[in-house]
Amino acid sequence: MxxxxxxxxxxxxxxxxxxxxxxxxxxxxxxxxxxxxxxxxxxxxxxxxxxxxxxxxxxxxxxxxxxxxxxxxxxxxxxxxxxxxxxxxxxxxxxxxxxxxxxxxxxxxxxxxxxxxxxxxxxxxxxxxxSNRESDIVTGIVQRIEQKNVFIDLGKAEAILAPSEQIPDETYKHGDRLKSYIVEVKKTTKGPQILVSRTHPGLLKRLFELEVPEIHDGVVEIKSVAREPGLRSKIAVYSRDETVDPVGSCVGHKGMRVQTIVNELKGEKIDIVKWNADPAKYIANALSPAKVVSVEVQETEKMSRVVVPDYQLSLAIGKEGQNARLAAKLTGWKIDIKSESQVTQSPAFSPSAALEELV
The missing domain is CATH 3.30.1480.10 (NusA, N-terminal domain)
Incomplete structure (x- = not known):
């Protein structure tokens, strides 16, 4: 040589x-x-x-x-x-x-x-x-689908969207442009294996950070996220500036900000609620859009009893318990929902009682 x-x-x-x-x-x-x-x-x-x-x-x-x-x-x-x-x-x-x-x-x-x-x-x-972008959001183009695994071209690398990380009933075809959440990056002999998700709660959080400048700037903070992918999500937000409405910031003018995220998630409904340090107020907010009459909390058991008007009971519980289930995930509290008429019949609050309406 x-x-x-x-x-x-x-x-x-x-x-x-x-x-x-x-x-x-x-x-x-x-x-x-x-x-x-x-x-x-x-x-x-x-x-x-x-x-x-x-x-x-x-x-x-x-x-x-x-x-x-x-x-x-x-x-x-x-x-x-x-x-x-x-x-x-x-x-x-x-x-x-x-x-x-x-x-x-x-x-x-x-x-x-x-x-x-x-x-x-x-x-x-x-x-x-x-690997430095784990827990971050990436945009790629669907290259191919093999055995229900979706392979996404990220430019320099290829990501895998496994069936378990796909939104139920969401369809993918060659050339589709998708945003996904990096769950894990593995080092293999054939190069890095990038595993992404469309169902992870982190995806919703990152989408709001991209869409809402107040979140990106740190004025509005996302406190908690609960998702049932493809169906419905709840997100709790808090403003460090009293003059800034955290919910309004996330919704945007005429709902444009949240609608952009809904479109990206193919129609997944998103409830944006205001976080509160007071558990009773936070739980009441989390059950939105249902109206709440009162909330009793048992701190040691992290259990709560919520009373709603009779006509709001089905809305508070939601279809197949979805609204109450998401509120429980969002707040981290067990929630027992009762209507006013049910409370009249059995007014005593027993934290150890079975949660009939909520899983």
Whole structure:
């Protein structure tokens, strides 16, 4: 290999973010394998690659012993002293054994090593980039669907949307543009494996951060998110500035901000409620759009009893208990919902009583 060849390797390594010394060390290791493979030698050899000129030297390394049992690996003391009188038993003697036509083999081997290292470096950089973006949102294009797994092109890499992370009844086709949430990035021999989700609560949170400047700026804070993907979600927000309405900020002018997110989630309904440090007020807000008459809380049990007007009972519970279930997830409290007429019949509040209306 000539000097220009070596300079090209060094420049390419720098461009791809690989230290030249690492590249050269890898080439030397590969040349040892190439020598043994092409010249059928079981010798213990060392390859020296001159960094500036590209000259290659192969040295057979032999141990100095009293009685030689394998000439490929050992050298007698008398033979060693004939080379250099300073050699003693157990020293290692290096003898140059560079084949005449080794340059062509070396060039091809070096090329293969460089290509392989560049691929590894690029995969490493992609892994670092996306591993730092776990719990972030990415936009990609659906490339293909295999065994219900959706493969999404992210530009530099490909992400996998597994069936368990897909919104129920949502359909995907080639060319669709999708936003998804990075759940995990794994390092594999074939490069980084990026697992994304459309059902994770974090997706909803990130979408609001993208759409609502007040959240991005830190004026409005998302306190909690509860989702039943594809059906309905609740999000609790709080404003650090008393002059800023957190719910209004998220809804936007004529509902445009929240509608953009609803469209991205293919029609998933979103309730935006105001967070409150008072558990009773927070629970009442979380049951929106239902109107609440009163809330009793049992702090030690984290249980609450909510009273609603008779005509609001079905709305508070929701279809198949959905509204109450989401409110419980959002607040972290168990919620027992009663109508005013039910309370009149059994007014006592028993935290240990079965939660009839809420799972």
């Amino acid at each position: 000539n000097a220009e060849f070596m300079q090209a390797f060094e420049q390419l390594g720098r461009e791809k973010g690989i230290a030249p010394e690492i590249l050269f060390d890898a080439i030397e290791a590969a040349l040892i394998s190439a020598y043994k493979r092409n010249f059928g030698s079981a010798q213990n050899v060392r390859v020296s690659l001159e960094r500036t000129t590209g000259e290659i030297h192969v040295y057979a390394r032999k141990n100095v012993v009293q009685d030689v049992s394998d000439t490929r690996l050992e050298l007698s003391l008398s033979e060693a002293k004939a080379i250099d009188p300073r050699y003693e038993l157990d020293d290692v003697v290096e003898l140059e054994v560079t084949p005449k036509n080794f340059g062509r083999i070396a060039a091809q081997t070096a090329k293969q090593v460089v290509v392989q290292r560049i691929r590894e470096a690029e995969r490493g950089m992609i892994y670092e980039e996306f």
